[in-house]
Amino acid sequence: MKKIEAIIKPFKLEEVKDALSEIGIEGMTVSEVKGFGRQKGHTEIYRGSEYTVDFLPKIKIELVIADGQKDAAVAAIVKAAKTGKIGDGKVFVSVVEDAIRIRTEEKGDSAV
Amino acid sequence: MAVAAFSTASLRAQTTTNVPAATTTNAAPATTNAPLPAATVEQRLESVEAYFSNGDPTAPLKDTNGNITVTSPIMSSLSNSLGSTYTYPGAGHNAWLLTSTALVLFMTLPGLALFYGGLVRKKNVLSVLAQCFLITGLVTILYIICGYGMIFGGAGGAAAMKLDWIYGVVGNPKVCWMFANVTSAPNPGYSYWVSENVYAMFQMMFAIITPALIVGSIAERMKIKAILVFMTLWMFVVYFTQGHMVWGVNGIMNGCWNADAKIHGLDFAGGTVVHMTSGWSGLVLCIILGKRLGFGKENFTPHSIVLTYIGASMLWVGWYGFNSGSAVAADIIAANAFTTTTIATAVGSFVWPMWEWIVKGKPSVLGFCSGAVAGLVLITPACGYVLPSGAIWIGIAAGTIPWFFCYKVKGWLGMDDALDAWSVHGIGGMCGAIMTGMLARNAANPNLATFLSNPKLPKVYVTDSWFQPQLWEQLKTVGVTLVLVIVGTIVCAFITKVLVGLRVSEEVEMTGLDTTEHGEEGYHS
Numbered sequence: 098m099k100k101i102e103a104i105i106k107p108f109k110l111e112e113v114k115d116a117l118s119e120i121g122i123e124g125m126t127v128s129e130v131k132g133f134g135r136q137k138g139h140t141e142i143y144r145g146s147e148y149t150v151d152f153l154p155k156i157k158i159e160l161v162i163a164d165g166q167k168d169a170a171v172a173a174i175v176k177a178a179k180t181g182k183i184g185d186g187k188v189f190v191s192v193v194e195d196a197i198r199i200r201t202e203e204k205g206d207s208a209v
Numbered sequence: 210m211a212v213a214a215f216s217t218a219s220l221r222a223q224t225t226t227n228v229p230a231a232t233t234t235n236a237a238p239a240t241t242n243a244p245l246p247a248a249t250v251e252q253r254l255e256s257v258e259a260y261f262s263n264g265d266p267t268a269p270l271k272d273t274n275g276n277i278t279v280t281s282p283i284m285s286s287l288s289n290s291l292g293s294t295y296t297y298p299g300a301g302h303n304a305w306l307l308t309s310t311a312l313v314l315f316m317t318l319p320g321l322a323l324f325y326g327g328l329v330r331k332k333n334v335l336s337v338l339a340q341c342f343l344i345t346g347l348v349t350i351l352y353i354i355c356g357y358g359m360i361f362g363g364a365g366g367a368a369a370m371k372l373d374w375i376y377g378v379v380g381n382p383k384v385c386w387m388f389a390n391v392t393s394a395p396n397p398g399y400s401y402w403v404s405e406n407v408y409a410m411f412q413m414m415f416a417i418i419t420p421a422l423i424v425g426s427i428a429e430r431m432k433i434k435a436i437l438v439f440m441t442l443w444m445f446v447v448y449f450t451q452g453h454m455v456w457g458v459n460g461i462m463n464g465c466w467n468a469d470a471k472i473h474g475l476d477f478a479g480g481t482v483v484h485m486t487s488g489w490s491g492l493v494l495c496i497i498l499g500k501r502l503g504f505g506k507e508n509f510t511p512h513s514i515v516l517t518y519i520g521a522s523m524l525w526v527g528w529y530g531f532n533s534g535s536a537v538a539a540d541i542i543a544a545n546a547f548t549t550t551t552i553a554t555a556v557g558s559f560v561w562p563m564w565e566w567i568v569k570g571k572p573s574v575l576g577f578c579s580g581a582v583a584g585l586v587l588i589t590p591a592c593g594y595v596l597p598s599g600a601i602w603i604g605i606a607a608g609t610i611p612w613f614f615c616y617k618v619k620g621w622l623g624m625d626d627a628l629d630a631w632s633v634h635g636i637g638g639m640c641g642a643i644m645t646g647m648l649a650r651n652a653a654n655p656n657l658a659t660f661l662s663n664p665k666l667p668k669v670y671v672t673d674s675w676f677q678p679q680l681w682e683q684l685k686t687v688g689v690t691l692v693l694v695i696v697g698t699i700v701c702a703f704i705t706k707v708l709v710g711l712r713v714s715e716e717v718e719m720t721g722l723d724t725t726e727h728g729e730e731g732y733h734s
Contacts, residue, residue: 141510142565143328143575144615144629189600 098194098208101169103158104132104186110156116177117160120169124209125160136184155186161193163206176183246431247613248279256283256296263538265401266296267578276612287394289405290385291364295394297350299402302538306403309534313414316527317341317421323522324578325425328628331512332721334425334731340436342426347437348417351444356416357409358385359445360452364398369548370459376473377461380453398458400537412452419448419483425630430501430718433726434709439494442701447490447694451482454689460687464670464679465594465660473661473670474686475649475679477534477546479640480590481690488635489691491626493698499712500625521578524692525554528585532592538590545653546592548598550585552658553592556601557584560608568616583607583633591648594657599648611637646683647675 105113110127117125131152138151162170171188179185199209246257248270256268271279283296322341326334348356362369362384372381385391385490388409396405420440421711427436454462455476464473472618476482501509532550561574561580576580588600595603614632626632649671651657661670661679705711712718717725724730 115218142569142571142573143511144579144632145617145619148510148511150508 098161098196098206099164100159100161100191100193101167101170101174102154102189102191103174103178103199104130105158105174106180106184106186107154107156109178110158111178112177113158113174116173117170120166120173121172122160122166122173124161126155126160128159130155130157134184134187161196161209163209195207238443245278245280246613248281252279253283255282260299260301260402261540263302263402263540263542265397267348267397267401268615268728272313285394287327287392288390288394288726289394289396290390291396291398293367295397296401298393298395298404298407302400302402302540303404303407305539305543306407306534306537309530310407310411310414312530313411313418313534314527315347315428316524316531317414317418319343320520320523320527321418322520323516324524325428325517325581325628327401327513327516327518327520328511328575329428330509330721331726331731332723333705334512334516335729336722337424337428339367339727341421343433343437344421344440345417346347347440348444349413352413352416354390355382355384355386356444356449357388357412358382359449360416361385361399361409361457364396364458373453373459377457377459377467378454379450380457398405403537408537411537412456415479415483415531416444416448416452416704419479419487420444422483422487422630422634423494424493425634426488426495426626427498428627429652429722430498430712431494432713433711433722435705435711438709439701439705439711442704443490443530443698446701447486447697448482450697451486451690451693455482455686462689463647464682464686465654465656468660468663468665472685473666473682473688474642475594475645475683476590476642477593477645477721478532478589478688480586480638480645484586484589484634484638485642485687485690486694488631488633489694490698491630492624492635492706494702495626497699497702497706502634502715504625506548511575518574518578521581525581525585528554528589531584532589534539536593542593542654542656545596548597549592549603549653551597552589552597552600553588553604553607554581554584557581557587557607560605564609564612564616569717570603576612579629579633580612583611583637586611586634586637587644589638591645594649594654596648596650596653599622599644599650599653602648603641603644606640607637610640624646639691642687642690643680643683646677649677649679 132155133151133153133192136153138149139147141150174188196208197204252269256266259266266283267277270277270279270281284294285297286292286294321339326337327335352628359380359382362380368382372384374381391405391409393406395401395403399408454460455474458466459559460467461471462474463470464475488662507535529547536546558577558581562576565576566572583608584604587603590602611633614636615629619626619632648675649657651671658673668678670682671677
């Protein structure tokens with residue numbers, strides 16, 4: 098089993114969710130995060146004070162899938178999340194030791 | 210707040226021979242046992258007519274010595290703090306002041322609370338709300354015990370005036386101690402038609418919002434204990450004193466009410482009493498307190514401009530009570546004050562973001578809000594004395610001068626006036642007071658002619674020109690105010706520092722005041 102973590106631009110969430118759904122992946126965990134890479138922040142001005150806001154809001158998607166689905170999932174995410182501009186994000190893939198479905202106590206591939 | 214009680218109508222009533230035929234048969238102000246004769250219909254009508262011009266309803270009922278010599282249904286059996294009975298309050302005037310009192314309270318709770326609350330970081334939002342409410346209760350208690358008497362007690366007649374600790378400057382706490390004898394009867398020292406208790410409550414709301422404004426300078430780093438101690442001292446040293454000098458019937462700087470004033474200052478609704486005192490105190494305090502940790506390096510963005518916007522809008526609406534209510538009547542002066550307030554505020558709220566647009570490229574919501582508040586501040590001392598055309602100039606100045614102080618001067622000086630109380634209220638109040646001197650016009654307020662064109666005086670102060678003598682009187686008023694406020698604040702701050710300390714510890718400041726000083730969180734995500 099593999100874990101995919103994808104950091105994407107927030108407005109791309111619906112597209113990525115739909116793209117994964119089309120290849121049969123229905124479950125994921127989503128969190129609102131802040132971060133930056135090469136994309137610079139922006140400046141906010143409040144009366145006389147200027148602040149550079151370095152951190153940009155992003156969405157992190159986490160999913161655990163069977164090994165066989167990994168390539169399709171990564172490709173779907175990258176295609177859906179890409180805008181071609183700096184700040185599109187990154188996808189990370191790591192190995193998962195085990196997965197258990199709480200309701201039925203199934204393990205392994207049948208749990209994801 | 211200066212008042213329109215000496216209208217031309219009441220002067221006319223005093224000069225005509227209004228001792229009616231009926232009383233001559235009963236001769237002298239005789240035995241107190243003999244019931245007074247009934248007033249004639251004409252006398253009663255003249256009393257009622259005084260309602261419209263905000264004149265003295267008892268004038269037609271008095272003889273040339275000023276004693277009331279007839280009975281009239283307009284006289285109530287309630288006595289006021291002068292110890293005499295008076296007429297019933299006038300419904301319309303009283304109703305407007307009742308409303309205005311509620312409006313001014315609304316300015317603090319929640320207007321100012323939200324305006325300031327939105328500007329601080331999330332971890333300190335509750336501390337601002339708490340400070341505003343704490344000050345409301347604290348000042349009410351001080352005011353009821355002796356504050357009202359110390360500011361306005363001079364109206365307790367010649368006897369009370371003599372009790373001033375420093376005549377015309379510092380009142381006497383024993384006058385109206387524990388709010389004694391402040392009833393629903395009007396006190397003609399301040400208003401012919403508004404109940405004294407209503408007037409006192411109205412003024413109390415001013416006393417409340419003034420220290421609450423100081424919170425803007427010291428936000429996010431002052432101990433709640435220190436605020437309690439400091440504000441208590443400050444009310445006595447600065448507010449009750451300034452209020453007495455400018456608004457007390459015998460105040461030495463009360464130009465439009467006290468013919469014997471030493472400085473003929475004009476301050477209709479509190480440009481000096483409220484804004485200059487709070488703004489300049491804020492400056493002194495924020496310098497003594499020092500800058501917030503991380504100031505200039507960390508991100509101190511306001512946590513909710515939405516709350517600030519809501520608060521600013523509430524301030525505007527509430528301020529109608531503050532400014533127009535300061536006519537202490539629902540009369541022509543209140544009507545003019547309402548108009549000038551609207552114009553200056555709207556123009557200020559337009560000009561400030563225009564400067565931002567020109568200089569920074571974007572008009573901000575905070576700019577709209579700040580421009581409006583600045584407009585309200587600058588028009589405060591002027592609203593009852595200037596014409597609508599004057600209000601336009603004041604609005605332009607409001608959107609420009611405080612903006613410049615926030616945008617540039619504050620950076621040059623380098624102090625941490627967290628929410629710009631000095632730039633907007635201190636500087637704004639001062640500009641408004643000075644512009645009042647330039648823009649006061651006789652056509653706007655008949656009392657100007659009565660008091661400032663009085664033949665007793667060496668010259669005419671309001672000559673309807675920009676550089677009239679009144680401008681110099683305003684500069685003097687501003688000067689005295691600055692000395693009192695700066696020295697007074699330094700003294701109060703150092704006493705507070707010795708007693709309880711001023712600033713929270715570093716750890717408390719980093720964590721935020723809400724959880725550490727109040728045990729609460731503003732938002733739970």
